[in-house]
Amino acid sequence: MKPIRPPRLVATLALVGVAAATTAAVTTEHQRRIYTARDRVMPALVHITPILEVFRMGEKGRVSVTGSGVIFSPDGYVLTNNHVVENARRVTCTLSNQEEVEADLLGRDPLTDLAVLRLRPPAGGRVWPSAELGDSDLLQTGETVLAMGSPLGLSRSLSVGVVSSLNRYIPESDLPSGSPTGLYNTWIQTDAAINPGNSGGPLVDLDGKVIGINARAVPIFGENIGFAIPINLAREVAAEVIAHGTVERAWIGVHWQPLRSLGTRLPPETEGVLVGGVEPGSPAEAAGLRAGDVVVGYNGESVTARHEEQLPGLEKRIADSPVGRTVAVDLVREGTPMQLSLQTRRRAKTEGDQKDNPEWGFTVREITEEIAAELNLSDRRGVLISGVKPGSFAGEAGLLPGDVVIRLGDLAIESLEQWSQLYQQAVDDHTARLLVTVRRGPALSFHVVRPVYGAALGGGAR
Numbered sequence: 001m002k003p004i005r006p007p008r009l010v011a012t013l014a015l016v017g018v019a020a021a022t023t024a025a026v027t028t029e030h031q032r033r034i035y036t037a038r039d040r041v042m043p044a045l046v047h048i049t050p051i052l053e054v055f056r057m058g059e060k061g062r063v064s065v066t067g068s069g070v071i072f073s074p075d076g077y078v079l080t081n082n083h084v085v086e087n088a089r090r091v092t093c094t095l096s097n098q099e100e101v102e103a104d105l106l107g108r109d110p111l112t113d114l115a116v117l118r119l120r121p122p123a124g125g126r127v128w129p130s131a132e133l134g135d136s137d138l139l140q141t142g143e144t145v146l147a148m149g150s151p152l153g154l155s156r157s158l159s160v161g162v163v164s165s166l167n168r169y170i171p172e173s174d175l176p177s178g179s180p181t182g183l184y185n186t187w188i189q190t191d192a193a194i195n196p197g198n199s200g201g202p203l204v205d206l207d208g209k210v211i212g213i214n215a216r217a218v219p220i221f222g223e224n225i226g227f228a229i230p231i232n233l234a235r236e237v238a239a240e241v242i243a244h245g246t247v248e249r250a251w252i253g254v255h256w257q258p259l260r261s262l263g264t265r266l267p268p269e270t271e272g273v274l275v276g277g278v279e280p281g282s283p284a285e286a287a288g289l290r291a292g293d294v295v296v297g298y299n300g301e302s303v304t305a306r307h308e309e310q311l312p313g314l315e316k317r318i319a320d321s322p323v324g325r326t327v328a329v330d331l332v333r334e335g336t337p338m339q340l341s342l343q344t345r346r347r348a349k350t351e352g353d354q355k356d357n358p359e360w361g362f363t364v365r366e367i368t369e370e371i372a373a374e375l376n377l378s379d380r381r382g383v384l385i386s387g388v389k390p391g392s393f394a395g396e397a398g399l400l401p402g403d404v405v406i407r408l409g410d411l412a413i414e415s416l417e418q419w420s421q422l423y424q425q426a427v428d429d430h431t432a433r434l435l436v437t438v439r440r441g442p443a444l445s446f447h448v449v450r451p452v453y454g455a456a457l458g459g460g461a462r
Contacts, residue, residue: 030144033206037146038158040208043096043129044071045148047155048080048103048117048200050088055363058389060356062089068149068201069093069117070210076119076128077242079213079234080200082108082181085115093119096129096156107241110350111249113181113215114234115200116241131202134209136230139163139188147192147214147226149201161192161224168227169309184316186309187227188212194226203228249319251347253282254289256314259306272296272332273305273314279373287329287342297330319347354386355420359427360451361392362399366416375404382406382439383419397447399436406444407437427453 048067053060067084071077078093085091091103103117119128143163151157167186190203194217203212212228240247257276259266272294278284289295295303298314299321305311321327323346330339352366364383365371372380385403388395405413408422426434434449 034144034146034160037204037206037208038148041070041131041146041148041202041204041210042156042158044131045069045096045156045201046071046078047094047150048078048084049092049094050085051090052085053087053089055354055356055365055386058356058362058387058392058394059358060354060363066150066153066197067199068197068214070148070200070202070213071119071128071130072133072210072238074127074130076121076126077106077238078103078117078119079202079238080115080117081213081215082110082113082115084200085117086110091117093117094155107245107247109237109241109247111181111183111247112185112229112233112237114213114229114237114241116238131204132209133231133235134205134207134211136188136211136232139166139205139211141166144206145190145192145211146204146206147190147194147198147201147228148204149194149198149214151193151195151197153197157198159193161190163188164191164225165189167309169307169312170227171308183312184319185230185233185312187215188230190226190228191224192226193217193224194228198226203231248323249347250321250323250325250344251283252318252342252344253279253284255279256305256311258308258311259294259304266294270294270306271302271304273303273311275331279369280378283342283345287340289329289331289340289342290333292333294332295329296332297328299327318344352384353416355383355416355423357394357423359453360394360423360449361389362394363387364405364416364419367404375402377404377439381415382413383416385438393449393451397436397449398445399438399447399449400440403438403440403445405436405438407435409435 046069048069050065052063052065054063067080069078069080072079085105088105091105093101093103102120106116106118108115141163145161145163147159168189169186170182194214198214201214202210203214205211211231213234214228217226237247254275255277257274259270259274261274275289275291275293277291278289303314305314321344323344326341326343328339328341348369350368350370352368352371354363354365356363363386365386367380367382367384371384382404385399385401387401388399413419430453436447436449438445
């Protein structure tokens with residue numbers, strides 16, 4: 001005999017059944033969209049294995065690493081991170097069908113941590129599977145995204161999460177050492193798992209469009225915190241690299257701070273951005289800009305940055321200015337409005353070339369404007385010692401990483417190229433005693449390197 005249920009209970013159970021069916025339908029639709037997005041992008045996903053030239057502990061060597069990338073053109077152009085292929089001597093890409101294809105490095109942009117490869121087509125050409133690039137400006141916090149790549153070398157991996165935050169600002173000091181990165185963009189933060197090896201892979205929306213390039217995670221201090229470069233910036237950089245092999249940017253030599261740095265000294269409604277410092281010899285210094293000025297206009301347009309998140313937009317606006325163009329800068333200095341004119345300059349490269357000196361046992365790096373500013377050097381003359389091999393002749397002489405070599409014997413060192421020539425000449429002549437003068441902090445330091453050639457070749461101790 002069936003139990004008799006009250007009419008109200010029957011109605012309630014019916015509603016529960018409808019709700020469960022609706023939830024199942026929504027879940028199924030959401031899952032279907034994930035599958036569709038996966039299938040649209042996965043064929044364009046590549047596993048990247050570059051052979052990198054590295055300088056460590058005073059020696060030059062080669063290592064094999066792994067990373068990710070995405071084909072974004074039927075012509076075989078691939079987007080990835082700069083730090084994946086930096087100093088690459090050979091790049092191999094493994095496609096989704098396990099096919100291995102050699103690729104050429106077309107260009108890198110350290111300031112955005114982006115690089116472009118091109119797959120080498122076989123004779124007769126080839127149309128490559130490619131993913132569609134979306135619009136990162138349309139993203140919303142909470143939107144479902146897929147992170148694809150090769151985490152820890154595990155190729156063709158996919159993780160699902162949401163956009164945790166948009167316009168996330170990360171100070172330069174929190175980014176990997178070397179060239180500053182992220183000057184011109186804020187980041188897409190996601191809880192979709194991003195691990196080492198995911199770098200350069202695509203961040204994908206549920207329409208199957210690439211809306212970011214995975215860049216880095218925070219595995220030590222937090223869980224489920226990953227960051228991607230907005231695809232709108234990546235698209236711009238890729239176009240410049242394909243056309244010119246590099247990205248040209250204007251530079252004026254100002255270190256900016258948000259207005260909030262002044263605390264309550266300014267009214268909350270104050271507009272503008274604070275000049276935190278001016279680099280010596282820069283266009284800003286020549287124009288008369290000073291630390292403490294509040295800039296309110298640049299090249300005829302108003303500017304403001306009360307918070308850190310607004311600084312990358314200002315930096316990009318300046319970088320996008322025509323190089324060599326005279327622009328007006330409107331500012332307020334101690335309450336007085338002023339206008340100055342300056343001429344933009346092409347931003348110099350941020351990476352310094354390196355050279356190994358195996359017979360003496362140390363490596364040196366070219367001094368760039370970034371390095372000169374970081375070390376508080378008055379100019380870019382000399383070469384920076386980037387590493388000293390333990391037990392080498394250089395180590396025995398007391399040379400240290402961070403020393404700036406300014407003289408070899410009686411000759412002043414002007415550049416890395418000149419140093420390389422002098423070093424090679426000394427090696428060819430088997431010069432057994434060399435006086436190296438370095439700048440160590442504010443003082444000079446003198447060291448005598450006594451190499452033994454032949455049996456001790458390679459910079460080992462005697």
